[in-house]
Amino acid sequence: MRTGGMGCFWLFVLCLFSPAGANFTELTGMFGQIQSPNYPEGYPSDLDSTWNITVPTGFRIKLYFMHFDLEPSYLCEYDYVKVMSDDLQETFCGRESTDTERIPGQEFVLTNSNTMTVTFKTDFSNEERFTGFEAHYSAVDIDECVEKLDEALVCDHFCHNYIGGFYCSCRFSYILHSDNRTCKVECRDNVFTEKSGVISSPDYPYSYPKSSDCLYRIELEEGFTISLEFADIFDLEDHPDVPCPYDYLKIKAGIKEFGPYCGDKSPGKIDTNSSSIHIHFHSDDSGDNQGWKLTFTSVGKHSGKFLPDPEGNRRSSGRSQ
Amino acid sequence: MRTGGMGCFWLFVLCLFSPAGANFTELTGMFGQIQSPNYPEGYPSDLDSTWNITVPTGFRIKLYFMHFDLEPSYLCEYDYVKVMSDDLQETFCGRESTDTERIPGQEFVLTNSNTMTVTFKTDFSNEERFTGFEAHYSAVDIDECVEKLDEALVCDHFCHNYIGGFYCSCRFSYILHSDNRTCKVECRDNVFTEKSGVISSPDYPYSYPKSSDCLYRIELEEGFTISLEFADIFDLEDHPDVPCPYDYLKIKAGIKEFGPYCGDKSPGKIDTNSSSIHIHFHSDDSGDNQGWKLTFTSVGKHSGKFLPDPEGNRRSSGRSQ
Incomplete structure (x- = not known):
């Protein structure tokens, strides 16, 4: 009986500190779609939904919204969508951009790395019905031959980009060293x-x-x-x-x-x-x-x-x- | 005895009609390299080498040369590299482009489909030593959303390209039909x-x-x-x-x-x-x-x-x- 009572107590404590709709989704495809819960119907209150997107190395992630309709609030303190990656953080809310809040509009978010986290949080109440959002993502190839030019010459002679990676080759009569970067004779x-x-x-x-x-x-x-x-x-x-x-x-x-x-x-x-x-x-x-x-x-x-x-x-x- | 004699005869006939160096290579990677036999040493006589390149559907093939040095001849009748795809045929030979022959130079060959055939043929003799060629190929994503615009609207509402394919989506409150193209209500x-x-x-x-x-x-x-x-x-x-x-x-x-x-x-x-x-x-x-x-x-x-x-x-x- 005591154990059962304690179990109920901890369940009660957990319930107090855990958002009602906490929800994690792992996405590992080369493309995909993210929608607010119940889309295109109005989204629920007290949501805490997170999508972790991972694409293979050699790619970055492009995210863009086709529909965005969230409860507006000053500095997005009520409901918001947050997009995060290594050196990137964007917060969106409302129905249109203002001086203090932004909606994604036609813009897209492009990461530098191969991971992205999208979080959707809603507060306890909505004054009216907001329809939420629909976003799409896709893996975008990194052209290492262009992007790594600054980094101490990625290839000694020639750089060849392909979807998902790159490789080096050498001028006529040179041989690629086992470092796959420099050209020896x-x-x-x-x-x-x-x-x-x-x-x-x-x-x-x-x-x-x-x-x-x-x-x-x-x-x-x-x-x-x-x-x-x-x-x-x-x-x-x-x-x-x-x-x-x-x-x-x-x-x-x-x-x-x-x-x-x-x-x-x-x-x-x-x-x-x-x-x-x-x-x-x-x-x-x-x-x-x-x-x-x-x-x-x-x-x-x-x-x-x-x-x-x-x-x-x-x-x-x-x-x- | 008679059977053995006939076997030798057919071998002789086969030898007469088959080029000495006939050689097929199947390439199915997303990128790769093609070199003339013995590269960077001089290539042999009487060669007939073919590389069949296939990449997944949703991609085309880009081929370019980093080195090209073949025996020059009028209309490439002696030694040549021929690049073929559905609606494409390019023949290269020599050491520089003339009014009647071409070398690939800095240009690249881009197919419309996902297959390409490269043939390298040499005749029975070279007046001097030619070092042959080194080419690289890579799969290039087809942006169906741009390229299929003419084809009776590939997507009814929105088109989303990804690496290797595309998909359609609909405006708010519409539903994608099971044809994955039109938007119904x-x-x-x-x-x-x-x-x-x-x-x-x-x-x-x-x-x-x-x-x-x-x-x-x-x-x-x-x-x-x-x-x-x-x-x-x-x-x-x-x-x-x-x-x-x-x-x-x-x-x-x-x-x-x-x-x-x-x-x-x-x-x-x-x-x-x-x-x-x-x-x-x-x-x-x-x-x-x-x-x-x-x-x-x-x-x-x-x-x-x-x-x-x-x-x-x-x-x-x-x-x-």
Whole structure:
């Protein structure tokens, strides 16, 4: 008996604090319709109805009203429809817009995100019969290629929008990195066996590719020693405090190592005293720098100095074919 | 032995008539990419590759090229890319557009339907190495509310586009018919027991609702006889040869029947000699006509003539509440 009495008590308390018509509806379709209860008949008093709309990511929500007829009140304190999303809140009431209240009219509400909440609250009484509202919503595709332009370049080269998403692609002869955003080049197998020549970062002096690791080997017969002379235009992404954390050039000559080099100061001339050189050029997924170019020459034990063929300048621009 | 020999013969015949590289690819995604075989390396000779793209109904297909480099030839007789859809055929070849050949350039191809076929054919030899093509496609939503405007009004009242389709809705107090296109009214329960009055089609003299069946009953005490007088503005959809096949007005007075009435000639005055009248007004799913209006009066055995109250004209406009 006591338990039954307490049950009735809590039911009474719950009843006191719960609006009579509290009502939640989850909507997950790509489009749909929302009507005030009893539409097109007059809506009940003491309503608290909420519609949660969710569409897939990659879409926003567009909501618009075809009919709107609510009890007018100063600052919508009696009956109102509230539309909410992340950074958005709109309150509508009445039968026409005034200086202090608004009806939706021909306007539509467009979210930035893929969720929206619509709440319809009515007070305890209506002076006359109001017919309520009818609203429609639909998912609208987000064109990420246009909207994300500000956000540190969503795609390195080309952006392709489709309904519900986007993807990146690269210019001819570039390869999309596994980050699905930056465009790299294949440049790991560059071997030079000539006594002299020119090597540069891909597309020098235009911006070198991102997310790439280029390897260049100069392999001469034993007894030759190789010298490198960097061009004045030298430009690799750097950092004011940390030595070359992003892009860098490293040179290995036997057991000797040169670099890492970055920044805008050319390393100038390097006598390696070696017949075999490994050059590793690394770039990360951001930045817009001109790169580097070097001329290599060699001196043999029993022969003179080898200088590059002036016609051969463009031969070895460092993209493996 | 003979069977084996014939098998080889048919294989030989098949080989003669079948291009070496014949290749079909079915693409059904909402977006995708098409590349010439071996891209970005040079494409092979004797190719016959076809991509069939299908997207869901309610969408069309947009195709565009990011790279295009094919062997040039007069009227694209050597190597070409052909894009086909219902009412569309585009042929591209070469490295630049000329007076007689075209490359796709920055243009895109947009189908009217949800299917597209891309064919890539190459001949037996290339004079030099051509790198082929890279194309992208995506499904594009059809806005039926805009595009079908010409087609006999896709929606009677309001049209709502969504991604992949559309639906219709009606003005306040109308109901969407089961054809999901026209807007009807509920008007089956109109009973008049006054001695006189005015009845009209809904919204008279504006266009009456489509796809509706309105019933009006005048029920007086026995001994009374009812007369109907139609207004001059009478306008129901008709047909030059068949009597009232679309919209009509039929009147039943006991065992007598009047009508069907349609067209633009008012039936004028009808003395029914009955105290009970059934009026059936039917409209089909098309047309834009003004409807009808009648004044009913009655004469009793033992009393005078009843004429309608001039103030009551608007009372019985025929929409059941």
